[in-house]
Amino acid sequence: MQAKTKSNKRTVLVGTAFVAAAALGGAGILSAANATDTSASNAGASAAKGSTVRADLNPLNNSGVMGKSVVESKGRRLHVTVKAHNLAPNLPHAQHIHFGATARNECPSVADDTNGDVRLTTVEGVPAYGPVRASLTTNGDTSAKSVLAVDRYPTAENGHVRYERTIKTGKNVARAIRQGKGVVVIHGVDYNNNGTYDFDSAGKSELDKSLPAEATDPAVCGVLRK
Ligand SMILES: [Cu+2]
Structure with a gap:
């Protein structure tokens, strides 16, 4: 039962990631994005002279999820921490930094619920937070391509996510994040x-009819501000 459930969840998220990448159109944009792990000591040293942006994460879809995120950056290197609680427990949660050149670069509001069903989908949020620019995976690639990387997103043990990783992203994305335009979203x-x-409760995801909307809807969001 346990193993089967887990495998089902993975399947669900694989599909989620795939269609999200397609729908949001962000996957191919980050030509310069490469995931690179660095040691903790390197991360600390580089962050010392870098700039820092912080986000208070607030609930979407009445999730009750709260959290904080801090991104210290220098050049293309980002040291990312995410803490969140009250997430759907023991389920995997895709998490990204979104940014869009033509997005508002803020968290969506009820005004973004374009079909008025009192539920905000990932696609409805795109005018607010833009496409995925960095995938906050636990290991391996962290580019927008890893929206696909289901096995590498945190599972919220008891509803908590504690995430810390140094990643590299594209120059333009790193700059946008330093300018306070990055938006952290956990799904x-x-x-x-x-x-x-x-x-x-919520039916099929608009991203992929074979998936539950529960797997793709955004749970919490915050703008990384200076
Ligand atoms: Cu996202």
Whole structure:
């Protein structure tokens, strides 16, 4: 039961990632984006002279999720921390830094619920936060391509995510983040609190009809401000 559930969740998120990348159109844009791990000591040293942006993460979709994120940057190197609580427990949560040259670069509001169903989907949020620019994975690639990298997103043990990693991104994206235009979004809302992403409460994801919207809807969001 446990193993099967887990595998189902993975399947769900694989699809999520794939269609999200396609729908948001961000995957191919980051030509210069390469994921590079650095040691903790390197990260600390480079951050010392870099600039820092911080986000208070506030709930979307009445998720009740709260959190904080800090990004210290120098050049293309970003030292990212994310802390969040009250996430759908023990489920994987895709998390990204979004930014769009033509987006408002803020968190979506009820005004972005364009179909007025009192639910905000990932696509409805795009005019606010833009496409995915960095995937906050636990290991391996962190470019927008890793929206696909389901096995590499944190699982919210007891609803908590504690994430820390140094990543590299494209020059333009790094600059936008320093300018206060990066938006941290964590996805995955278990609306009916039944411990899994299912179709019962929110139906199918608009990104991919084979997926529950619960797996793709944004749960919490914050703008990384100076
Ligand atoms: Cu996202």
